[in-house]
Amino acid sequence: MIVYILRRIGQSLFALAAMAILVFIGVFAIGNPVDILVNPEANQAEIAATTARLGLDKPLWEQFARFVGHLFQGDLGTSFVYGRPAMEIILQRLPATMELAVTALILAVVIGVPLGVYAGLKPDSIGGRSVMAGSILGFSLPNFWQGLLLILIFAVLLGWLPAGGRGETVEVLGIRVSFLTLDGLRHMILPALNLALFKMSLVIRLTRANTREVCLQEYIKFARAKGLSSTRIVLVHILKNIMIPVVTILGLELGSMIAFAVVTETVFAWPGMGKLLIDSINLLDRPVIVAYLMLTVVIIVTINLIVDLLYSALDPRVRLSQVKA
């Protein structure tokens, strides 16, 4: 087990190092980094000062060491637009994104699992088929397009829900959250649903396939023979056995959800870090872009690591095959 954990942590560090090198190449080695790191409206004196400060006259390896040093201190430059450290601005927006991603994840499970189990128990019924057809649509329609349709239907045509923004927020332990106010909840429904739809389709397909497989197992037949109610069979015997793969996939998908939040946040004007990224791209605020990238990479690598370790703790076959390989 320890061998496996160490190996897996090593892989994560490798991924982080590789991304840091790629960012370094993208920002420093290709093109003039001063163009990227200095405000486009800066004058000659400011450009000269920044060049000296960044140490761009030094050899490349020394520049890289400097970059890594700053990275460890969380220093990724100062935003041109806000005039504050880029990392600080990103971290300020992080709670809004996390709130949205976690809510979407919960929605994906709470709606996706029952639908998937239903479609798995009755694969040939009209209901089961429509659930599958819906999940194919959820899969193939681009995320932003689903968001626009949600706005068109629920905000423009029906006028039930607000089309964008975060609504009223409450401060809890210094973090502003929406889900504790009625207005905030109303603002959260559409974006969370939008972000959840794609993963929900994934959960439905996964649950359906697993349910069909589990239903054929001997222990389900035995449970039926014992005369257990079908509710008990579904809730205890089937659900328990399909949750392991669902939980694993969802853990891994949390990372991609944070990335996809960029789209949802833009469509619904949700003030998270994804919206900040798009605004920064439009304003050419590059330090913020680099900070966003490094933070997201760290989050995704960490999530992948935790899920892998948890999974290997649950299923010894995984770590054994990895150690042998």
Added chain:
Amino acid sequence: MSDDALTAGLAPTATAEPLAADSPFKRLLHTFLEDKLAVIGLVLFTLVVLLAIFAPLIAPQNPYDLAQLDVLDGGLPPGSASMSTGGIYYLGTDEQGRDMLSAILYGLRISLLVATVSLAFAIAIGVTAGTMAAYFGGKIDSLIMRMVDLQLSFPAILIALILLALWGRGVDKVIIALVIVQWAYYARTVRSSAIVEARKDYIEAAHCLALSHSRIMFHHLLPNCLPPLIVVATVQIAQAIALEATLSFLGAGVPITEPSLGLLIANGYNYLLSGRYWVSLFPGIALVLTIVAINLVGDRLRDVFNPRLQK
């Protein structure tokens, strides 16, 4: 034992004859056509491709020739007649008086162009890398697969968005970004099937004939790895179209002078709340139809090539 010898002697002549009459391609085509939905998808996709190729001939106006636009026709709902020429705008106009039908046809061109060109490059790079990894094994294999793993552990949209944020907009830049995020899928697919094929006798026979490495890899090994590759390619081209649309929607994709469907949707987004739904809705429907058509074909191809489902 004698039974085995008997069937071994008789079976090929008995069963192989009807199969030999059909070429494998014909047989696959036949299986494919059995599914009505897949045929609809294929017809729809062919239609979309033809519309895109012949857009300049079909479109009522060139939506990017400013001389043909009439500001007086701005923001007309679908089915209205033009104030100046009397022509009908079947899908309405945007605020500059641009015919949405023409804009969609031209947008389709850009969307499909970006997706196909990036697909071609991504396949070329991915297939070469995947075949080399499987064929040479050892250090080359682990180096290539490490890169693939690294690539696939990050969401494609994140990588593409960051690359375009640093490079700026442009059709060529979008294509490069799509190639970078997509090659790994092909490399992984080809490697997994090539590793199985590389152990087979005909590859050993090719070695004994002292053929060159590249000849064995690309003439002997690769053709036998094609079926899964074709399936992944159909799924990926739909993904590429969706990804390009998303990037353009976010303002990091194609430039305003060459709008794809995604950019058309983004331009119409601002009018959605004021009730001019058509500027955004119709390009979106075109995009969705294209993607769904490709996915229907892809779903069927997966079944057609799956030996377990073959009769």
